[in-house]
Amino acid sequence: MAEEKSVQSENGKNTVFKVKSLTKVYDMGEVKVHALRGVDLELYSGELVVLLGPSGSGKSTLLNILGGLDTATDGQVIYRGKDLTRATEQELTEYRRFHVGFVFQFYNLIPSLTARENVGVVTEIAKRPMKPEDALSIVGLGDRLDHFPAQLSGGEQQRIAIARAIAKNPEVLLCDEPTGALDSATGIVVLEALEQVNRKLGTTTVIITHNADIAGMADRVVHLSSGLISEIISNTVKKSPWELHW
Amino acid sequence: MKELDRKLFRDLWKMKGQVLAIALVIVSGVSAFVMLISTMNSLNLTRDRFYKDYRFAEVFASLKRAPENIKDRISDIPGVDQVETRVVADVKLDIEDFPEPVTARIVSVPDTGNPLLNRLYIRKGRIVDPFKDNEVVVSEGFAEAHGFSPGDTFAAVINGKWKKLTIVGIALSPEFIIQSRPGALSPDYKRYAILWMGRDALGTAYDMKGAFNDISLTISPDVNANDVLAQLDNLLERYGGLGSYTRENQISHRFLTEEFRQLQRSSEIFPAIFIAVAAFLLNVVVSRTISTQREQIAALKAFGYSNLDVGIHYIKMVIAVVLIGVAGGIALGVWLGKGLGMIYMEFYRFPYFIYELRPSVVIIVMFITIASAVAGTLYSVRKAVKLSPAEAMRPEPPALYRKMFIxxxxxxxxxxxxxxxxxxxxxxxxxxxxxxxxxxxxxxxxxxxxxxxxxxxxxxxxxxxxxxQKEDMTATFVEPTSRRAANELKGIRGIEHVEGFRSVPVRLSFMNRSYRTSIDGVNPDNKLRFLLDTNLETVHLPPEGLVLTDYLGDILGIRPGDILTVEVLEGSRPVLHVPVVGLVKQYIGLSGYMDIAALNRIMREGDAISGTYFTVDSLYQTEIYRKLVDMPGVSGAIVRKxxxxxxxxxxxxxxxxxxxxxxxxxxxxxxxxxxxxxxxxxxxxxxxxxxxxxxxxxxxxxxxxxxxxxxxxxxxxxxxxxxxxxxxxxxxxxxxxxxxxxxxxxxxxxxxxxxxxxxxxxxxxxxxxxxxxxxxxxxxxxxxxxx
Incomplete structure (x- = not known):
């Protein structure tokens, strides 16, 4: 991924992702599941986008393809001028290693490693990482460095996952239902962490949720349903996470 | 990959029960391998060292009697290095407080002291005075079995004369590492001894002054042993030569070689099974671990770890488990190997035991184990890294169950x-x-x-x-004797049924194969010796022709109906052509059988027997032993029990x-x-x-x-x-x-x-x-x- 071009879109914003007629079909043996049916989308530098939609609307599939975790059946995903849909396995690995941070619904922490070490797993292989301690401080866990995942609450675990995702100073932060496994109060703490990262570091952030209330904190809200974008709404006023309720 | 290594360590710790179970299996395989191979190598090394240090001869021959000057003609045979003549005799022993029959082989020691070839390792005491006819050195096994030390005495019947002997030394010889009576099942240190006596003294007793009846020699490495054997046989023929042979047919060496071969085979079979099982277990456990770590692998890949990184991580895990097992296995194997070596040492009479674990053994075992374990796990690792991260993060689909016929x-x-x-x-x-x-x-x-x-x-x-073989005892005669000798035995109180037998040493040849053994002549209607077919049913001995042990038939590639060349190795050494008329089953030893009448006919010897089989009334056993010791014509007796x-x-x-x-x-x-x-x-x-x-x-x-x-x-x-x-x-x-x-x-x-x-x-x-x-x-x- 040597070629990194700033692509200016028509509206003058710096385009990070350009998605064109993206389709994804899962072959489940006897049935074929159309997860994406031709999605067109542009994501801009520094913005916080919420992908909203019910289960099965295709939002996770879209996020996975954006993150290089999955391949498309058809269509294109251009990241900074580079076509991800044509990238080799090795290029995708590099892309994930140096450009993308992930936050998953179920945290996906390595249970045998402490908070600091879980972040260390990523900083070891990154180009310009933060110190694991700094990343953990950003999410408010500077005092939990040597705790194992099993010793932490769900919200804390998710914040480690966020620390882990941002520690490499990624270009984009992709979060799949980051609050899905959490109660609302804990969820808000996690969202605050995400919002802070987006605001302070300017990381382009995509959050998947089926919770419409979270949409309030986004720059733009992309509604997905049955594998298609049904609507894109730009928020004129962004709410702070602590103003959200559900 | 510091953090990943930490994960590896903690994962292993968490699975310690399973890790231990697998490591134990590897320990089993590796220790079996190390034990068997190192024992074998050590025994080989010990044997070779002993052979070399104590100059074990390469060619052996026994004969009736030859003048000492023949030695020079033997030395002149091209390729012959060193020659040593000896007097060797089989005697009966009479040991106080041990009423059972004990036989011994007496070997002469040159008048100059320790022999040139087949040198003695003196464990205790000293070598005999060559001119003292009452001094002997005894084999260590025999001395231990009877608790003898230098200074103790026992008696022997030497050429028919009862003689009291004093033990002056206890020794070991490369010639008798396995000290086994010819034809015996296993070494018997209580009832069979090797004695060494001065050449002069023994020669006098057997009328062998200036003569010899046994010879051993070494040959140059570049010479064909068979040529030497042929010329030696040629030379010794008129002195009653019994056929020369190389180490290959020397009884102690033969047994050792067989035992080593068995050890070698065992070391090929068992560890292979253990290591296969260990690799299989590792495979199962790693694939299981990988499937429980699906999400973790996906996450690692999502962060940008490559397939290779992830693969190496799991391979490291496998190698860690294997190394634990290999280290334990080598330690245990060395310990067991030394233990096994010690057990062999009681069986084999070596003066010392050199334990050796070759570095190559360690390298080989590590390589085999790691390679098989890694190969076993590679598949699961490949499967794991092949999943796209998104797919790996989804839970595994519920397993598909189908209704079965039942x-x-x-x-x-x-x-x-x-x-x-x-x-x-x-x-x-x-x-x-x-x-x-x-x-x-x-x-x-x-x-x-x-x-x-x-x-x-x-x-x-x-x-x-x-x-x-249903007899209680066997008595062998000093030389083939007339059947009347059997009647003499019948007169002893307590001896019930007596059957004479004739045993002739022969070399059997068919096409280009040959085998040295003996032909036993028995009465077809005798009541103590039976031949068995493959179903272990009694077979009647035909009046003419030769019956062979089936395995001997295989060795010679001969079938009933073929004509076998029989080269008799005693007396006038006739070469005969005898039809093979049947094959019989026998698990121990190999020999040929004939109707004694037919055997004597072709030997042109009249009604001769080499010994008798007989049953006894156990009440009179001790008395019978005594009588046999006193009979000059009886060279030895064996009690089956x-x-x-x-x-x-x-x-x-x-x-x-x-x-x-x-x-x-x-x-x-x-x-x-x-x-x-x-x-x-x-x-x-x-x-x-x-x-x-x-x-x-x-x-x-x-x-x-x-x-x-x-x-x-x-x-x-x-x-x-x-x-x-x-x-x-x-x-x-x-x-x-x-x-x-x-x-x-x-x-x-x-x-x-x-x-x-x-x-x-x-x-x-x-x-x-x-x-x-x-x-x-x-x-x-x-x-x-x-x-």
Whole structure:
């Protein structure tokens, strides 16, 4: 991924992702599941986008393809001028290693490693990482460095996952239902962490949720349903996470 | 990859039970390998060193009597290096407080002191004074068996004269590392001795002054031994030469070579099985670990770790487990190897034991183990890294169950739901179930293979001494004698039935193959010696022609109807052509049989016998022994009962050692397989079982589901294990069989039961451990884990 071009879109914003007629079909043996049916989308530098939609609307599939975790059946995903849909396995690995941070619904922490070490797993292989301690401080866990995942609450675990995702100073932060496994109060703490990262570091952030209330904190809200974008709404006023309720 | 290594370490620690179980299996394999190979190498090294340091001769020959000046003509044979002439005689011993017949071979020591060839290692005391006819050096085994030290005395009947001898030294010789009477089953240190006496003294006793009746020599390495043998035989023919031979046919060397060959074969068979099982277990555990770490792998890949990074991570894990096992295995193997070496040392009379573990053995075992373990796990690792991260992060789809044929039967409805679950779990993944069954079956097979030899020995002894040779004692004469000698024996009180026999040393040849043995002539209607066919039924000895042991027939490539060339190695040494008229079954030794009348006819010797077989009234046994010692014409006597008893005594220690080691190793494997299968099942079904508990099932009921499956796998593994075990036994029997003895493949029910019991016990033990874990199943936590 040597070629990194700033692509200016028509509206003058710096385009990070350009998605064109993206389709994804899962072959489940006897049935074929159309997860994406031709999605067109542009994501801009520094913005916080919420992908909203019910289960099965295709939002996770879209996020996975954006993150290089999955391949498309058809269509294109251009990241900074580079076509991800044509990238080799090795290029995708590099892309994930140096450009993308992930936050998953179920945290996906390595249970045998402490908070600091879980972040260390990523900083070891990154180009310009933060110190694991700094990343953990950003999410408010500077005092939990040597705790194992099993010793932490769900919200804390998710914040480690966020620390882990941002520690490499990624270009984009992709979060799949980051609050899905959490109660609302804990969820808000996690969202605050995400919002802070987006605001302070300017990381382009995509959050998947089926919770419409979270949409309030986004720059733009992309509604997905049955594998298609049904609507894109730009928020004129962004709410702070602590103003959200559900 | 610091953090990943930390993960590796902690993951291993968390799985320590399983890691230990696998490491133990590897320890078993590696220690068996190291034990057998290092013992073999050490024994070889010890033997070679002893042979070299004590100048073991390369060619041997016995003859009737030749003047000493023949020695120079022998030295002139091209290729002959050093020559040493000797006087050798077989004598009867008379030992106070030991009334049984004891025979000995007396070997002369040159007047100059220690021999040039076959030198003596003097353990205690000194070498004999060559001119003193009452001094002897005795073999260490014999001295130990009777508690003799220098200064002690016993008597011998030397050339018909009773003579009191004083022990001046205790020695070992490269010529008698295995000190076995010709034709005996096993070394018998109590009843067979080697004595060394001054040449002058012994020569005088046997009228061999300035003459010799035995010769040993060394030859140059670049010369063809057969040429030397031919010229030597030619030269010695008119002095009553009995045919020269190389080390290959020297009795002690022969036995040693056979034993070493068996050890070599064992070291090829057993470790291979252990290592295969270990690789298999590693494979199962790693693939299981990988499937529990699906999400972690996906996350690592999402962060940008490459397939190679992830692959290396798991390969490291495998290697770590293997290294633990290899290190333990080498340590245990060295310890066992030294122990086994010591047991062999009681059997083989070496002056010292040099234990050697070659670095190459360590390297080979590490390479084999790591390579097989890595190969075994590579597949699962490849499968794991091949998943795209998004796919790996999705939970595995629920397993697909199908209805089976059995489910449509009435029987199915009679079974409980938990039983249905057991059957479906087993049948849903037949390959996996089959692998588990195979692993357990291998443990069972190893157990059988390791213990069957004692059954085999029972059968060998039973066939040889109960069905075939029914005499109580054998007495051999100094030389072939007229049949009247047998009548003399009949007159001794307590001797019941006497049968004379003739034994002629021969070299049998057919086409380009030949074999040295003897032809035994017996009366076709005798009541003590029987020939058996392959079904162990008695075969009648035909009035003409030769009957051979079937294995000898194979060696010579001869079948009934063919004409065999018989070169007689005594007397006038005629070369005869005799038809082979039948083959008979015999597990121990190889010989030919003829009607004694026919044998004497072709030997043109009249009615001669070499000795007699007879039965005795046990009441008079001691008295009979005494009488035999006093009879000058009798060169030695053997009591069958003693021979069998001694055979069992000498073999027992080996059997105990091997059975003990094998039981532990087989138990380890059975435990390793069952325990890992159980832990994996627990990990896979923990959720399902916890759900059942939540639904109201008791601990016993969910234990039944898990342990019932293990039980079913174990039960079905046992018959398979019997089958594989029998196959391995047959292979071992074939591989270890030789002209000294053949091993019958007959397994007693007790052997099967023991193998099954060891497997079941190991299964129960691992079942108990898993049951303990099941009882502590955290219901809430399990249910919280996402599917």
């Amino acid at each position: 489910e449509r039967t009435v029987l199915w409805r009679l079974l409980s739901h938990p039983t249905h679950i057991i059957i479906r779990n087993i049948t849903r993944r037949p390959a996996k179930s089959f692998l588990s069954v195979t692993g357990i079956a291998l443990a069972c097979a190893i157990m059988l293979a390791a213990t069957f030899s004692s059954d085999a020995v029972d059968i060998m002894v039973n066939v040889q001494f109960k069905l075939s 003693d021979e069998i008893k001694n055979f069992y005594e000498t073999q027992a220690e080996f059997f105990l050692f091997f059975t003990f080691v094998a039981s532990i190793l087989a138990g380890t494997i059975a435990f390793g397989v069952v325990y890992n299968t159980a832990r994996i099942a627990l990990a896979e079904r923990g959720h399902e079982l916890a759900s059942l508990r939540v639904l109201g099932y008791t601990r016993a009921e969910i234990s039944y589901i898990l342990l019932g499956e293990l039980g079913m796998l174990t039960i079905s593994a046992i018959p398979l294990g019997f089958l594989i075990g029998r196959g391995i036994c047959a292979y071992i029997a074939r591989a270890l069989g030789s002209d000294l003895f053949r091993i019958p493949v007959v397994l007693e029910p007790a052997t099967y039961s023991l193998a099954a019991a060891v497997v079941v016990a190991s299964a129960c033990l691992s079942g108990l451990i898993v049951r303990h874990r099941l009882d502590r199943l955290d219901l809430v936590a399990v249910l919280k884990i996402k599917e």
